[in-house]
Amino acid sequence: xxxxxxxxxxxxxxxxxAAFLVAIAVLTxxxxxxxxxxxxxxxxxxxxxxxAEVQSGGFAGESARDAQIDFAALQAENxxxxxxxxxPDTAIDCPVLQxxxxxDFYESHDAYGEADEDGAVYIELANLTNMCDFNTVLHGRTGxxxxxxxxxxxxxxxxxxxxxxxxxxxxxxxxxxTYEIFAAYERDNTSLLRSYDFTYxxxxxxxxxxxxxxREMTMNLREGWEGVTPYHFLITLTTQKEExxxxxxxxxxxxxxxxxxxxxxxxxx
Numbered sequence: 001x002x003x004x005x006x007x008x009x010x011x012x013x014x015x016x017x018a019a020f021l022v023a024i025a026v027l028t029x030x031x032x033x034x035x036x037x038x039x040x041x042x043x044x045x046x047x048x049x050x051x052a053e054v055q056s057g058g059f060a061g062e063s064a065r066d067a068q069i070d071f072a073a074l075q076a077e078n079x080x081x082x083x084x085x086x087x088p089d090t091a092i093d094c095p096v097l098q099x100x101x102x103x104d105f106y107e108s109h110d111a112y113g114e115a116d117e118d119g120a121v122y123i124e125l126a127n128l129t130n131m132c133d134f135n136t137v138l139h140g141r142t143g144x145x146x147x148x149x150x151x152x153x154x155x156x157x158x159x160x161x162x163x164x165x166x167x168x169x170x171x172x173x174x175x176x177x178t179y180e181i182f183a184a185y186e187r188d189n190t191s192l193l194r195s196y197d198f199t200y201x202x203x204x205x206x207x208x209x210x211x212x213x214x215r216e217m218t219m220n221l222r223e224g225w226e227g228v229t230p231y232h233f234l235i236t237l238t239t240q241k242e243e244x245x246x247x248x249x250x251x252x253x254x255x256x257x258x259x260x261x262x263x264x265x266x267x268x269x
Contacts, residue, residue: 059111064093064169071173078113080106082129084171085121085138090152096138096170097122098129107141117141118148126193131170131177131255132265134204135234137192142239142249150239156184156251162220168253170235175260179235179253182228183211185219189240189248201267204230211252228254231267 060077062069064086074081074095083096097120099105106122109115121140127133140150155161168179197203208228212221228234233255240248255263 059095062095064171067176069171078111080113081111082172083131086169086171087152087165088167089165090155092121092150092152094121094149098125098127100125107139118143121149124193131172131233131235131263134198134230134232135192135196135207135236138235138237140237140239142241144242148239150237153184153237153239153249153251154241156181156220157218157249159220162222166222168235175258175262177255177259177263178257180222180225180256181251181253182222182225183220183252184250185211185214185216186247186249187214187216189246192236192238192250201230225254233263 060073062074062084064084069084071081074084078095078097080097080099081095082098084094085096086093095111097106097111099122103124103126106120108117108119110118111120119141121138123129123136123138127136140153141148142151142154146154156165162181162184166180168181170177170179192207196207198207212226235253235255237251237253238248
């Protein structure tokens with residue numbers, strides 16, 4: 001079998017995740033060798049993007065409005081914060097977390113770690129916080145009355161909004177990653193990380209095959225990304241409405257810029 005990644009580092013897990021993560025550490029990783037399909041890198045001013053017009057997420061006084069995020073201030077509030085997600089012309093301007101307690105901890109807790117039915121935006125322990133995975137899955141609730149950190153994802157179900165809004169930005173400490181949104185559609189509400197083994201080429205390719213085979217009438221696809229391969233870097237944003245809990249709405253984006261030039265991994269043949 002061909003592996004997608006090789007020998008990577010991750011946060012120290014606890015409990016039942018220990019054996020799982022040790023196994024993943026052997027199989028997957030960020031490397032220093034570039035492949036032809038590695039993320040595009042440019043010498044980019046970290047303060048140049050995005051444009052000024054945003055709606056503040058309001059956490060710890062931070063926002064992507066000035067294109068700078070104070071990670072020291074954020075992690076003083078909660079060390080589980082490792083990134084900041086911003087999508088222009090939406091209310092998505094918020095921290096991204098990974099809990100060492102349980103994958104779904106931030107399903108019912110806010111970014112401060114306090115109980116909150118709206119939750120926060122988070123990734124599971126199976127994904128890396130350095131964004132070197134083929135597909136990093138970000139979860140966020142859409143609660144009652146269209147509240148919740150990912151309620152605005154449903155705006156991408158509108159063909160005009162989807163066509164006019166291509167970019168998403170993910171801030172890391174010392175870096176900013178630019179993504180182009182190329183797909184938005186509904187799927188069965190099953191776990192992507194348990195449905196596809198993204199540590200192997202076969203799992204990555206199966207995800208892409210299933211994405212392009214989707215026959216949802218309301219699916220939005222952007223032309224020009226039919227050649228996505230396991231050598232690229234994706235994020236998939238997931239949410240669901242309470243009244244339609246068996247269906248999941250996903251927005252998929254591909255990394256197009258890595259300002260610091262640090263996002264890479266070795267793909268074993």
